[in-house]
Amino acid sequence: MTKRIILFLALAAIAIASTQQAGALTFENPLKVNTIGGLLDRVINFLIAISVPILTAVVLYAAFVLLTSEGKPEKFNQAMMIIVYAAIGFGIVLISKGIALVIAQIL
Numbered sequence: 001m002t003k004r005i006i007l008f009l010a011l012a013a014i015a016i017a018s019t020q021q022a023g024a025l026t027f028e029n030p031l032k033v034n035t036i037g038g039l040l041d042r043v044i045n046f047l048i049a050i051s052v053p054i055l056t057a058v059v060l061y062a063a064f065v066l067l068t069s070e071g072k073p074e075k076f077n078q079a080m081m082i083i084v085y086a087a088i089g090f091g092i093v094l095i096s097k098g099i100a101l102v103i104a105q106i107l
Contacts, residue, residue, distance in 0.1 A: 037104050044097050051093045058086040 033039045062082035069075035 037100075037107075040100055041104075044093075044100055047093055048097065051090055055086055055090045059083060062086065 031039060031042065033042060062079045065075060065082065066079035069079060
């Protein structure tokens with residue numbers, strides 16, 4: 001582990017030394033945002049993009065539990081609660097986008 005750190009630091013020093021000879025050291029913004037609001041918007045959009053497939057998988061799992069319940073009320077209720085919790089979680093993610101937009105309009 002320490003050998004990797006030493007190697008990383010040596011490579012970083014070489015990279016810095018070579019860029020200083022060529023000109024000023026500049027870093028490009030990898031996120032392409034300049035404000036906290038822009039960063040928040042990108043994070044929320046990422047969460048929405050991730051939550052849609054997760055919601056689909058959870059609902060399919062709940063459907064599987066429902067179909068394999070064999071008439072047992074506890075399994076049926078478990079499947080219904082899974083669907084309810086998935087809907088609540090997805091609603092929270094969607095509401096976060098709305099809250100961010102409202103805060104952006106206020107500020």
